Amino acid sequence: MTTAVHPLDKDDPLAHKRAAFHIPANTIYLDGNSLGLMAPSVHERVNQALRHEWGDDVITSWNKHGWIDLPVTVGNKIGRLIGAPEGRTICCDSTSINLFKVLCAALQINQGRQEILSTEDNFPTDLYMVQGIEQLLGERCTLRLVSEDSLLQSINENTAAVLVTEVNFRTGRRLPMAHLSERARKLGALTIVDLAHSAGALPVHLEANDIDFAVGCTYKYFNAGPGAPAFLYVAKRHLDAQTQPLQPLYGWLGHAAPFAFAVDYAPAQGIRQFLTGTPPVLSLVAVDAALDLFADVSMHDVRNKSIGLANYWLECMDKHHLLAEMPSISPAHAEERGSQLAFQHEQAYAICQALIADGVIADFRAPEYLRIGFAPLYNSYAEVESAVQRLAKIMQEKRYLNPKFQQRNQVT
């Protein structure tokens, strides 16, 4: 990178946010869609929780430092970034566990319908969770998979819920939530949206789009740290209509009176009933602090920059004549994409390894895609320019043929 500021960075209203993150030395990090970077303010907050809250105040911190309310207070901070009013979002457990809760809730609410309709190319864990419920509930649940293109017309009178990830984890294709919701509602199906690649990357309008349930992850664009607790959203109509517990993982923290230690479960009012066990506080305060970095940020600016970075990446690749050799499998129109691009090449794995060796962290997705994530809060246009230059050199030199880049690791 040159010392002169890239002209596109000069005009970037989010350019100042980069300073809030720890940028690893000699690294261009384009994998924020797998794991966001650490901000020193998050580090400091976790330190504080360790030293003063757990260390000095120990058990009294559940009251004194509001640990007991963290799933709700952090949930509300997330809610503001995904178009959810107060009291609809909670931060807890993993995305998979939360998906189990809302899938069971949907099947219960839409009793008489068995089908969970999803896309063949949905993130596998989402499909696995439905397969687990199929095994558990037998004929009360059936998973049906269709292509993204035929999803809307595949909804029928037996569809209990449509389960989609808004942004495809491989291609970055963004599915139209408003259309989906309208069509599903018309046919009596509920909507469950996985926001793993949306939350923190683009504006989400859960309430406005009349989505029934959503889940999502905080360790990607929310930068909350590896495996940080996930979130879960429930539409008001379901919380209000509660006549029995909405989800089957009846843990004590979802009880109406957890410290009464009553023998019988009685769900808490509202979103709190979606809690199960005791939350991992150290990881949860990291989410809390990470979200504060969004406090002065408009999701409109985030989206604009995300599109700007991706378009600039394509422009640079075009300039280096790379797009014929490794074509994009992402939608051509920016509005139809999330905050990533993916490129097909039979050597994608080795190309990714060669990039990493050259200080550009991207990732590989099976079977043969190089995935580039753009995190608008810390990525710069200068990084994009430099990363594509390095990619061009790797391709030109066929550096990916080096045997050391061909060897597969467990995680990429």
Next chain:
Amino acid sequence: MTTAVHPLDKDDPLAHKRAAFHIPANTIYLDGNSLGLMAPSVHERVNQALRHEWGDDVITSWNKHGWIDLPVTVGNKIGRLIGAPEGRTICCDSTSINLFKVLCAALQINQGRQEILSTEDNFPTDLYMVQGIEQLLGERCTLRLVSEDSLLQSINENTAAVLVTEVNFRTGRRLPMAHLSERARKLGALTIVDLAHSAGALPVHLEANDIDFAVGCTYKYFNAGPGAPAFLYVAKRHLDAQTQPLQPLYGWLGHAAPFAFAVDYAPAQGIRQFLTGTPPVLSLVAVDAALDLFADVSMHDVRNKSIGLANYWLECMDKHHLLAEMPSISPAHAEERGSQLAFQHEQAYAICQALIADGVIADFRAPEYLRIGFAPLYNSYAEVESAVQRLAKIMQEKRYLNPKFQQRNQVT
């Protein structure tokens, strides 16, 4: 406390471990059975994970720093402290979620039997989790509750599994695991043991006692921090007999090949199939570091000191003539107790608050019990002596009648 070393502490082979913990200023902490104290080595380890692993190495840490294997490596460290051979124990999720997994596994293995037999005074969340499964599975699962005294003779030919917490969370009563296991096996029932108040407090022999499944918590006697990930144990015979997935929470990290992103779930071999989603790494490295404090400790010494501290507490209360006014509800024989004592008094809540105000952290359990936990790694005999002196003064002065101690908080 006097500056001279208490004679009982002088003879304590674990006395040196206290220095490994951060002891909050002016505090006698007798609530390690709710949340163990922080050790600076744990703080340092989490800092390391924040600064160098997440901060510098970001996504590459999943391989480079073994994050992907943490549930298994940490699980094995726990296994050594609960009588489990390598590869039977995993660290993940909350105790409640793990209980759901093993309850479903037991019902599947023991198909044709519907009953989960448990005790009326089991920790409520354990019972709630069964109630959730009852709601989900209908007649395929029924919870039956009996008294602790009649548990063994209540097992019958419809009992799929007996679910017990080894040490009662209120009374501290320890149930005989070997007898339970033998009786259950004879009648074809499986055993599920919650080790929340056992792990780290007393020797546990899961394999030797032929227990089928166990779950437990790491934030009590393992000192791993608030809401730290829980653990789960499965007997070898069930892992070996696997013909289909053993548990229904099919998450991607329990898949045989998580990074192949296949559409269909195929469980990993062995204990790894009990994983679901991505684990909270910051909380998990805290467990890892906390367990290292047990590396040079014999659980036999831990048990001896636990009994020593409790007996000395009773002796001191007797000396102050407190036992008539607030009788112990814990078993008289130390062998029949865990590492805590509980005392009944109609003002137990206010007495607990008065103790806390006087620097003694104990806890209250509804409806009217004062609970005293002994953590053999950091509690001292001098602390016991001093705490009982303060309790005696509070009782003598009826300080608990002060209105400020009567006001109820959410968490105690």
